[in-house]
Amino acid sequence: MFKSLRWKLQFFYSTLLATVIICSGSVFYYQVWRSTFAEVDRRLEASALYLDVTLRSFPPPIQQGLEAPPMLPPPLRPDGTAPPPPRPRRSKEQFLEELRLPQDSNFPGEVNPDDQPYFLVMTSNDMLLKKEFVPLGYSEAQSLAEQFYPQPTLTMLENKLREVRMIGPSGSKIIVGKSLRRETIQLRNIAIQFTAIGLAFLVLGVGISFAIAYRMVRPITQMSVTAELLSEKDMSKRLDLNHVDSELAGLAEVLNRLFSRLEASFSRQRQFTADASHELRTPLTVIRSVSELALSQVRSPTEYQETIEVSLKAAERMTNLVNGLLALARLDSSNADFNLQLISFNDVVSESIGLLGAMASERKVGLIADLHSVQIFGNSESLSRMIDNLITNAIIYNKPGGKVFITIRIHDDKAVLEIKDTGVGIPEEHLPFLFERFYRVDKARSRLSGGSGLGLAICKGVIEKHNGTITVQSIFGEGTTFRIQLPVFKNLD
């Protein structure tokens, strides 16, 4: 499963998505958490300062040497309404009296249902003067008080209570606190909601990533399905380039080209097998038929002789063909049995000319040679067979009284052998296929002359084994030129 590209994609998508959801959820939750507590703190501080300022508004001034704070303008309520008119001035004793608390109260341990902030005012020797639930707010008091007093210290009590403690006038202590029960519940609900939404997103994302991975992988699956449909019997199927993404289109195109090459190669192979089988069957058929005919009744010696002659001719044709096929098979196989040696190319060519002189004069064809001496790395046996073949062709397909020009020259470190005849020539449409196996320009005629149809294919194979090239030029009715280029041996010493 983890070998599958699709599952890998899916896995990466899901992991990435989960990470993003968890991180962003955490950050968001932290922000909410922080702003909740900041709001609580802000309100508590404001309340404490308000309390402090209110206490200080009683004479005498709280700290010696400092000027009494100016009379406060009545701070506005958070809702913008004017505060209630200040109560008539009371003495400090009166105020403290108002603040006195019943001693049996377990305040601040008890938590009132609405989580209202509370305040306590204590004397310097920790005597509780006043406790009360107060409304939140009054930031104006905070800004004013900040001008006279150091920052209040904030205390967090086990996440359940939040309190502001500060030193009030005359060394008294002011504690303003609030239970965090409601905020905690709120935060917990928010956390649950976040988790639920995150999980929902994760499931959705995984589903989408499943679909995306499927869509991404589908063309590849289709490609493999198409490729699997191709077989030796039917190579005609191709990948559909219209419905493939651009990245895969390149691959599909490459594969299509590969398929085309394979198809061409298969069809060449099939054609070759069919041709070879045809070429082998034909003489075999001749042998069988003439033998059957000869044996069907008593014949005259002349008739038997004819039969044997026809059989022998067919057998020779088969021998030629088998030799040709073996030569091709050897050329196709490897370099192992192709022994290249330093040889004199012009000697090989002039030897062939010498051997074929009789045949040429019999057909009244003149052989004209101009051979520059050149050394090459080659296999003299296969080269001379090939040159025999080419010169024989040039003689056979010549006109009576025609000529064959055979030249070797050196051009760009290449030995260039040209065999040029003044013969019948080859129609242009045949030239591209001339070196293909079993390709015949004139099927009837070449078969009569005993050709196997493999000669030029073998020539090409031999030349390619020598890292050379063979080309042909021909004008129909005027003659044909074969040009062979072979690398010249260079003495590096």
Added chain:
Amino acid sequence: MRILVVEDEPDLLRTIAKALRENGYAVDEATDGSEGLSCAAISRYDAIILDMMMPVMDGAQFLAKFRKLYRTPVLILSARDTVENRVDGLNLGADDYLTKPFAMVELFARLQALIRRSLGTGDNIVTIQGVTINFGSKLVSVGRRKVELTAKEFSIIELLVLKKNRVMSRSDIFEHVYDVNEDSMSNLVDVHISNIRKKLEVDIIETRRGLGYIISV
């Protein structure tokens, strides 16, 4: 029976033609499809033996053109032996397909079967008025007595039996029994007929004066 052999391999063409002639067929030879078409335009054949891979015009091209004009049975004789090749050959309009190398006897048997079918006779052995003619073994007997007929004589009686109840003129018979190499000799057919009558001792061949000969059942 007159056969056209279209084959580009000269030795094979000569051999098949010779074997057919020795078996009493009249044979014309063509070395490629276009030559075959011209032969078909001149003479009527009872069957055609056709090679597929030929220069100039191959078997497929020949069949395509030939089938538009004639219904003569065609037997393909080809070195191509795959199922696809056979199917293609038959779809092109051939009636039978034989792959090379082949046995002569099989070629003859298939040829005989093709001719028989094209003339609407399914049976290989026909008996008319006590004369039994076996097309397969090319034997003729009257009652239990075997009659020795020459190849030409047999092909004449074969033609008359296969085309029974139809009057065959001298030239019809000549055309079916002799190929283009033979010079037309007007009384050759009459000579053969009288020889057949002598050998059979039963006169199943009627003469229609001025028209020709007939075997009626």
